[in-house]
Amino acid sequence: MDRVYNFSAGPAVLPVEVLEKAQKQLIAYETAGMSIMEMSHRSAAFGEIIESAQEMLRRLMNIPSNYHVLFLHGGASSQFSMVPMNLMRQGKADFVITGQWAKKAAEEAARYGQVNKVASSADRTFAYIPELDPGTFDPDADYFHITVNNTIYGTRFTSLPDTGKVPLVTDMSSSILSEVYDVSRFGLIYAGAQKNIGPAGVAIVIVRDDLIGATLPGTPTMFDYKVHVENKSLYNTPPTFAVYMAKLVFEWLLERGGVSAIQQHNEEKAALLYDFLDISKLFRGTVDKKDRSLMNVSFVTGNPDVDAKFIKEAKQAGLVNLSGHRSVGGMRASIYNAMPREGVMALVDFMKTFEMQN
Ligand SMILES: *Cc1c(COP(=O)(O)O)cnc(C)c1O
Numbered sequence: 001m002d003r004v005y006n007f008s009a010g011p012a013v014l015p016v017e018v019l020e021k022a023q024k025q026l027i028a029y030e031t032a033g034m035s036i037m038e039m040s041h042r043s044a045a046f047g048e049i050i051e052s053a054q055e056m057l058r059r060l061m062n063i064p065s066n067y068h069v070l071f072l073h074g075g076a077s078s079q080f081s082m083v084p085m086n087l088m089r090q091g092k093a094d095f096v097i098t099g100q101w102a103k104k105a106a107e108e109a110a111r112y113g114q115v116n117k118v119a120s121s122a123d124r125t126f127a128y129i130p131e132l133d134p135g136t137f138d139p140d141a142d143y144f145h146i147t148v149n150n151t152i153y154g155t156r157f158t159s160l161p162d163t164g165k166v167p168l169v170t171d172m173s174s175s176i177l178s179e180v181y182d183v184s185r186f187g188l189i190y191a192g193a194q195k196n197i198g199p200a201g202v203a204i205v206i207v208r209d210d211l212i213g214a215t216l217p218g219t220p221t222m223f224d225y226k227v228h229v230e231n232k233s234l235y236n237t238p239p240t241f242a243v244y245m246a247k248l249v250f251e252w253l254l255e256r257g258g259v260s261a262i263q264q265h266n267e268e269k270a271a272l273l274y275d276f277l278d279i280s281k282l283f284r285g286t287v288d289k290k291d292r293s294l295m296n297v298s299f300v301t302g303n304p305d306v307d308a309k310f311i312k313e314a315k316q317a318g319l320v321n322l323s324g325h326r327s328v329g330g331m332r333a334s335i336y337n338a339m340p341r342e343g344v345m346a347l348v349d350f351m352k353t354f355e356m357q358n
Pocket of ligand 1: 074078147150171172173195
């Protein structure tokens with residue numbers, strides 16, 4: 001079967017070894033005589049799957065024992081509401097606006113309290129991470145929110161703000177497990193799985209123990225972290241197959257040496273592409289060099305017709321989903337953990353050939 005190099009921003013490429021394993025186990029999981037999809041979420045077999053998924057994620061991210069790991073429905077977008085419903089006790093939060101997702105998170109939080117936008121990079125279409133002045137941080141805020149990797153524009157925080165006692169909360173959807181993060185720097189981390197972990201359908205929340213248990217009045221049961229913690233993510237039926245796939249991806253990562261090893265691999269992959277963009281006479285990267293994402297690489301030729309021709313011809317060459325986000329145009333290559341180095345090399349080779357011909 002022919003596979004293309006899929007540069008989609010999400011749902012995105014998965015390791016072929018993981019897909020093959022899932023295929024083998026699809027009809028009958030181990031000795032269960034049935035598919036994971038047909039299995040009770042209360043069964044012993046599924047219990048083992050979700051337990052070991054959690055245990056492996058803890059190992060991969062070195063998650064301290066005073067943090068809970070949850071597997072929830074509703075994507076990263078539900079977390080835009082769930083975070084304020086659980087954390088906005090004084091009714092105030094700080095936000096750094098570095099793109100569409102940060103904006104959406106802030107808009108949702110504003111339904112529950114006061115949102116202080118400490119900085120924004122909207123003035124240059126989010127092509128950089130703004131300098132932060134701690135003097136503008138609210139020391140009494142309930143939390144401080146950043147989007148650590150900006151999927152749409154291709155920027156990332158290379159260092160974390162020091163928020164003192166105010167819990168740092170991050171949307172890590174597009175960079176979780178791509179580089180080493182110190183979990184203890186955060187109060188809460190959330191991520192949709194479909195960028196760098198598994199199929200769509202499951203969102204991961206890593207939350208410090210002292211931040212749960214005091215929801216805003218009217219918070220639905222399903223939006224209360226404590227309920228999910230007490231029920232080990234089995235309050236209702238979790239997205240069982242997506243959790244199973246995430247577990248296979250965690251296993252794959254551990255077999256490859258964990259996050260520090262994949263980070264090195266990701267840095268090498270990203271450098272292949274950025275180094276070429278820096279010398280190319282046709283293509284150029286769209287974001288400030290110091291803030292470049294390792295996962296989402298945005299670039300343009302400067303001519304929308306040439307961009308369209310490039311995307312079309314790349315697709316014919318088996319390099320697919322290279323269009324930039326509908327809000328920005330141009331090109332974007334998402335090179336998540338599962339994108340092999342060969343895929344990035346094939347893209348760079350194709351760009352070189354296209355440049356000579358155009
Ligand atoms: C994709 C993405 C989202 C949206 O995720 P859903 O699971 O579709 O809700 C939010 N934040 C970031 C940073 C993303 O990349």
